[in-house]
Amino acid sequence: MTTETPDLSISRVFDAPRALVYRAFTDPEQVAAWWGPTGSVRPLDEMEFDVRPGGYQRFVEVFPDDPSIRAEVHIDLADVAEGRVLGGVMRVRGRLPGGFEAFETRLRFEFYDEPDGRTRLEVRQWLPAHVSGATEEGWRQSFAELDAHLATMAVS
Amino acid sequence: MNWVTATDQLSLVFAALADPTRRAILAELTVGDATVTQLTAPLPISMPAVSRHLKVLEGAALISRSREGKWQRSHLEAAALWEAAVWIERFRGFWDSSFDRLDAHLATLQQEQENR
Numbered sequence: 001m002t003t004e005t006p007d008l009s010i011s012r013v014f015d016a017p018r019a020l021v022y023r024a025f026t027d028p029e030q031v032a033a034w035w036g037p038t039g040s041v042r043p044l045d046e047m048e049f050d051v052r053p054g055g056y057q058r059f060v061e062v063f064p065d066d067p068s069i070r071a072e073v074h075i076d077l078a079d080v081a082e083g084r085v086l087g088g089v090m091r092v093r094g095r096l097p098g099g100f101e102a103f104e105t106r107l108r109f110e111f112y113d114e115p116d117g118r119t120r121l122e123v124r125q126w127l128p129a130h131v132s133g134a135t136e137e138g139w140r141q142s143f144a145e146l147d148a149h150l151a152t153m154a155v156s
Numbered sequence: 157m158n159w160v161t162a163t164d165q166l167s168l169v170f171a172a173l174a175d176p177t178r179r180a181i182l183a184e185l186t187v188g189d190a191t192v193t194q195l196t197a198p199l200p201i202s203m204p205a206v207s208r209h210l211k212v213l214e215g216a217a218l219i220s221r222s223r224e225g226k227w228q229r230s231h232l233e234a235a236a237l238w239e240a241a242v243w244i245e246r247f248r249g250f251w252d253s254s255f256d257r258l259d260a261h262l263a264t265l266q267q268e269q270e271n272r
Contacts, residue, residue: 008244012255016262024258034257037250121255125247128170 010123021119172216185232
């Protein structure tokens with residue numbers, strides 16, 4: 001086992017040129033089309049983007065099927081290299097789906113050219129320093145999922 | 157199970173893991189149980205400083221300590237670390253489903269460009 005701070009690395013290749021994939025992360029209308037938990041929508045009039053080093057991306061995730069859920073996403077951008085890098089700190093607050101509590105996590109996207117006009121996206125997300133504002137119900141849900149997850153792991 | 161306690165516990169784990177010295181100590185403990193003297197040897201800090209870090213790790217239940225005669229040995233408790241790992245792994249599902257939608261979105265965009 002490893003004792004590095006647990007973090008997340010995802011590598012994914014998209015069948016689209018790098019400029020287009022980068023724009024999918026930096027243009028509000030594009031982000032509205034795909035980012036977020038299943039079942040969520042991102043109202044365009046609540047999106048505020050200022051993509052540059054020291055800038056930000058702000059939007060809200062709402063769930064038509066559950067109006068009680070409303071997640072406010074604030075990304076403070078530290079590293080921005082046009083077409084290549086987006087990095088910063090993502091803060092998510094509000095009433096979140098799936099038992100998640102408000103959190104803050106370091107996040108970095110890197111975009112690389114691949115053959116045949118495709119693009120490889122490298123995502124890295126760091127473990128937050130703390131979790132705040134937990135509610136009993138939220139944790140009941142997360143731990144139910146955790147139990148189910150652990151049960152799966154035990155079987156495999 | 158007390159849910160509020162569980163919450164505090166996970167926060168303690170995250171706070172404990174946020175420090176590089178404590179991560180180094182945990183890495184050392186994957187090799188085997190160790191005394192504070194053994195843990196201090198490879199580190200550029202004093203034994204009392206290491207003891208303070210051990211106290212934080214113990215508070216987060218990332219290690220346990222047992223006394224063997226004169227020596228107190230620290231033992232890695234992997235379960236707490238595992239819980240933190242599960243927290244972050246849940247994001248894999250989040251990104252995977254988002255990127256599936258992005259895939260479809262990019263395909264539509266390129267289709268529209270071709271049709272122009």
